[in-house]
Amino acid sequence: MTSHEAPEADMLPGLRAAVDDARAKAAATRRRKAADWEPATTDPVARVLVDIALAHLDRPFDYAVPQTMADTAAPGARVKVRFAGQDVDGFVVERASTTDHTGRLQPLRRVVSPEPVLLPEVVRLTETLARRYAGARSDVLRLAVPPRHARAEKDTSVPAPPFTGGPTTTWGDVAHADAFLRRLAAAEAPRAVWSAAPADDWPAMVADAVATAYASGRGALVCVPDRRDVDRVDAALTARLGEGHHVCLTADGGPAARYRDFLAVARGARRVVVGTRSAAFAPVHDLGLVVVWDDGDDLHAEPRAPYPHTREVLLTRAEQQGTAALLGAVARTPEAQHLLASGWARELATPRSVLRARVRVEAVPAEDRAVGTRIPRPAYEAIRRGLESGPVLVQTPRAGYAAALACDTCRTPARCSVCTGPLSVPGPVDPPQCRWCGHTEPAWACPTCGGRGLRAPVRGEARTAEELGRMFPGTTVRSSSGDRVLASVGERADVVVATVGAEPVAAKGYAAVVVLDTWLTLARDDLRATEEALRRWLNAAALVRAGGHVVAVGDPAHPILQALVRWDPAGFARREAEERAAAHLPPAARIATLAGDLGALDDALHLLDLPDGAEVLGPVPVADEHRVVLRVPWAHGPALSGALGDLQRLRSARKLDPVRVQVDPLTI
Ligand SMILES: [Zn+2]
Ligand SMILES: [Zn+2]
Secondary structure, three states, X not given: OOOOOOOOOOOOHHHHHHHHHHHHHHHHHHHHHHHHOOEOOOXXXXXXXXXXXXXXXXXXXXXXXXXXXOOOOOOXXXXXXXXXXXXXXXXXXXXXXXXXOOOOOOEOOEEEEOOOOOOHHHHHHHHHHHHHOOOOHHHHHHHHOOOOOHHHHHOXXXXXXXXXXXXXXXXXXXXXXXXXXXXXXXOOOXXXXXXXXXXXXXXXHHHHHHHHHHHOOOEEEEEOOOHHHHHHHHHHHHHHHOOOOEEEEOOOOOHHXXXXXXXXXXXXXXXXXXXXXXXXXXXXXXXXXEEEEOOOOHHHEOOOOOOOEHHHHHHHHHHXXXXXXEEEEOOOOHHHHHHHHOOOOEEEEOOHHHHHHHEEEEEEOOOOHHHOOOOOHHHHHHHHHHHOOOOEEEEEOOOOOOEOOEEOOOOOEOEOOOOOOEEEOOOOOOXXXXXXXXXXXXXXXXXXXXXXXXXXXXXXXXXXXXXXXXXXXXOOEEXXXXXXXXXXXXXXXXXXXXXXXXXXXXXXXXXXXXXXXXXXXXXXXXXXXXXXXXXXXXXXXXXXXEEEEEEEEOOOOOHXXXXXXXXXXXXXXXXXXXXHHHOOOOOOEEEEEEXXXXXXXXXXXHHOOOOOOOXXXXXXXXXXXXXXXXXXXXXXXXXXXXHHHHHHHHHHHHOOOOOEEEEOOOOO
């Protein structure tokens, strides 16, 4: 027995004797076998991360390395080990000459694969992230290393051809880009937050930055929200680097192909990677640059425990491995703004004068809906004029947005006066109630206009395409939404109606972009509603060609629409960061949620040793369980993560009912 055998459960006496007997036999067999192996002559100890999601056992364990496995049980290799009476998978993270373990070490059972798929820097990354998100190391490892595919390991990976560089041509209009690229070329580690401009070919610009780092002898890793973005960057990298230099890591393509590409990276045969969020852990050799595109996109938030965010994963890598970092987006998140304000990164932006020449944006009020059209005259005119020279994009809000209550008069979202959570009405005769802390607001008044009426905004009709077809007879109207998303359209003068997030890219850019029903997107029930609304509009508007026209339909006086009209994502992010600080919301605060049944939550709250200044909001019922929101000032974020990690270890050791911990949930 070693220290990591699990405690035995209570058993019936008869069963116990049978089990003891079987154990004695197994032990005798093991002793016999044990006599058969010689320990490795050098570094006979292997530290192994075992695939067991028990928080209190979440650390490497030492095993003895038999001489027969001396060469194959290398750091990064997959092994089978005996743990708590079972054979379990693990990774060797280190070989050592001695151990602190006082008893006799068990030998490794076998080496599943000598292929070193877990790099030391990824080991360190998973440790930091497990702590940051108060999660299990084995859960992070599962995100970091894809399942093994034995066939793929048999094939060798063809090394990349030599790369000679070439001039960067796409960054000319961006202030301070020359300094950033010069430092990349010199194998330094510059960090930047980049605001892409309308009509920018951002995949080509990313490819240029990657090529610059790559030409300096280093690898690069690019994470984008979805498959369509991967395809665009893939094409741009092929154009810039040529064939055979990069791989795409995405969930699709099948396990064999995915593992083959992963191995090419782990073996150092490919040092340029583009992929979606799971690629953030890719074992790129000599990593010199990490790029995250559009960090405000929900798809960057991992839906599996412990729910790490791509931006956090890549910025942690940049810190730990001393690489350059590029956070690019058309919009800007308060988190990216925070990186600038704290001096962690420098700003790359297109000067106002260039922006003004690139695009003309106006906001126009909606007309009386009783007239029966959603498209006011100025928007109609923009579409008509646009169709004279090319395709026109019309963006409509996505159906199915959960709408929170808003002021009847000015449509400001209604928020709790205690904790700023969203208000909803639980039943027809109930007063409005906070969805976070449960506080009721029987006498709600709008802080913006003083109005007392509340409404749940109604969803826009899905009739836009039909309406446009009647307005522009003879014009082809194409739709892109839901499960029928167009990746791209050509140069033909079609009207392209797309729901938010499903906008196709036009080959030469759109002549005009019209954003409909902006107030519906703003009414989304979410702490990030305004940030997300502006991001969506800017992303659609940025698809315009240079010199194009953008019209947004909504209240022209609304500050978010004004940020769009002025094309000022930076100013918006600054104000948003200030407002969040005033409301004690992220990134000025760190939020975590605990979810589970009431009894389990009660236990958890008793065990939890919260840092100073922590607030506990709730519990309130959410779906079929209850939820507590924990909030601490930003500086106490690591202490909150630490307290939640301690809680998980205590719970796991005492076998208490599960509670789900989520640090920095994207929305609550
Ligand atoms: Zn109001
Ligand atoms: Zn509240």
